[in-house]
Amino acid sequence: MAWTSLRHLAWLGLVALAACTHSDLRPDYPRTPSTVLPVQADAPLVAYAARMTAEHGTDSGVRLISDSGDALLARIALADRAKHSLDIQYYMFHSDATGELLAQRLLAAADRGVRVRLLLDDLHVAGNDDVLRALDGHRNIEIRLFNPFLERNASLWGMGKQFAGDFSRLNRRMHNKAYIADGAMAIVGGRNIGDEYFDANDNVNFRDLDVLVVGPVVAEVGQAFDRYWNSPQSFPIGAFHRHQPAPEELQELRKSMAAHARTFSQGSYAQNLVARVGDLARETPAKEWAWGQASYLADDPEKGDPVANNQDLHMAPAIRAWLDGATQRLTLISPYFVPGKRGVDYLQGMRERGVAVEVLTNSLASTDAGNVYVAYAAYRPPLLKAGVKLYELKPDARRGRGGSHFFGSSSGSNSLHAKAFVVDEQHAFVGSMNLDPRSFDINTEDGVIVHSAALAKALLSIFADATKPEHSYHVLLDANGGVYWEGKQANGEMIRYDHSPETSWWRRFKVNVGGLLPIEGLL
Incomplete structure (x- = not known):
């Protein structure tokens, strides 16, 4: 969106x-x-x-x-x-x-x-x-x-x-x-x-x-x-x-x-x-169908109403309760990823329990929401220090031989828009909900949770393909705590970037200035 x-x-x-x-x-x-x-x-x-x-x-x-x-x-x-x-x-x-x-x-x-x-x-x-x-x-x-x-x-x-x-x-x-x-x-x-x-x-x-x-x-x-x-x-x-x-x-x-x-x-x-x-x-x-117990979740239409609003109208607590069950691996795909301090603390707690956490989101070059990206960037260092793996989609990711159909065949630029979460390779959510304040607190959202290893496997296959170095940048921390990116060029060479890849200084300047606005709660 x-x-x-x-x-x-x-x-x-x-x-x-x-x-x-x-x-x-x-x-x-x-x-x-x-x-x-x-x-x-x-x-x-x-x-x-x-x-x-x-x-x-x-x-x-x-x-x-x-x-x-x-x-x-x-x-x-x-x-x-x-x-x-x-x-x-x-x-x-x-x-x-x-x-x-x-x-x-x-x-x-x-x-x-x-x-x-x-x-x-x-x-x-x-x-x-x-x-x-x-x-x-x-x-x-x-x-x-x-x-x-x-x-x-x-x-x-x-x-x-x-x-x-x-x-x-x-x-x-x-x-x-x-x-x-x-x-x-x-x-x-x-x-x-x-x-x-x-x-x-x-x-x-x-x-x-x-x-x-x-x-x-x-x-x-x-x-x-x-x-x-x-x-x-x-x-x-x-x-x-x-x-x-x-x-x-x-x-x-x-x-x-x-x-x-x-x-x-x-x-x-x-x-x-x-x-x-x-x-x-x-x-x-x-063979193209996965079967399992499924639940459809949707926010109440009154969500966000300053008069009627309360947590009972939100689907987010049900999502969190489901995520709480992760014991081994948590995989998150969200185009707009602004965890906030609470989200960082939550994922740090996951890591302390030994849960492997991995996230695919947009790069600055692929996103259509620069302000969202800047807000997310502030939370990268603590997430990376906690051991959360971060990947950012390249705008020129293309379907390769034997790859998933996720990247399509268009010659245009790519931007991530999928919202999917997988718990312990056994349970999966697909829906409209981003991992950002707007989805949690303001907009109404929906989606389905399915307890199916087959669906989880299909989503993890897409995640694995999407996070290959030719399709996404791996975000890392250097010895001094600075963020850098690694990715593979078309010629197969791995390259390191010390600023958001495939972006001009003007693009970075504009989004950084926009990021000064106190609007994270609206993103």
Whole structure:
């Protein structure tokens, strides 16, 4: 997830000379409660899930999705195969090539009679309502916005003023990602909807992880979705517009989507997808599924509310209790890693108990959040002194022969976006939660814990590949306590760096100046 927009808005909000006046979020607008539809046996996805789970009792099945193309295809497949319902929750849903492709499939599903509920955080929607309003005009599609802005067509400066006037509320964002089809299968993980999450961006692509799940845990995902959907924080998009969209607007949107689809289909990315679409017609091989007891965790929608907020609304204590069980090895993958003093003390305690601790995060060259990197940098020395192994992803990491699909095939720069934790090579978490103050205390998050050695092994394989010296820099301490980096060049030569690799002095200067701001708690 890119924090750039939120940081800019927070900054504008703090310096705005005239804050907008707060007003009520139209609580009188009709909001009909709804819930996940009952699972119906006539749905192909339900029948498939039933066959998959028949011999696994109360265990859930999990398929790790590390390949970005597979991540898009999985979402398309669920939209195309759904018969009764699609319940979708995202922090970002871009109106770019892949976003429009998926929106087109959701519209096609609605045309078949599928009920589509789309819940989006409003941070990246405000000012771009037209497409969503047109979709919302379909009788089978309902769109709600979480924690919305009041002024819908505001400039960045205008949104900053709204932040200043209502900062404690608007600073809280819904970072969850969930995609549920027919109550039978769900996708949970770190990916938003947009080109950079599906290896379709020519400039930069996020390296991320999702899991496709079947079995009892799917019902837990649906129950959490309903809590958010029916929350006082979620408003129908129509609540902010006096007039409902005309039928012609949806027809124009169909034409626009069709034109974009024709253009998109002519590109090499689409051609590669088409070559793999045949796989959607076949059931996933059993060997690609891991099985085990699984729990879905999600923050309460009220998390971060200064009035209602308490630790009972947070999933972080449950995550910590699970991590506390580590006795041998703790593996952490987090693109934004700001442990704070409490986190450093916690990991030092792990090391004192003999637990091997290893962390993969972004380098300054690969991160999209320089302020986060600077905050993390302050905690490197004590972590390294405690024996925690730190690795920072290179922006030019590429998939090699025999390597994992994690790095994709794009020629663009790479940035880490996956959030995954592995305990003792036996238990794993995949979700939306970063190891930083914003995820712990401000935003809502979600994810799934699976007690499966097979899933843990798959994640550790990705970690091992990602932390090879050709893919990541190993961060170390010299004899004087100074930080340095080691990595392998394209010619195979190992090289040492005494400052953040692959960065200019100007880049380092800018982020260091930004790091002087007292905003660590917002990162």
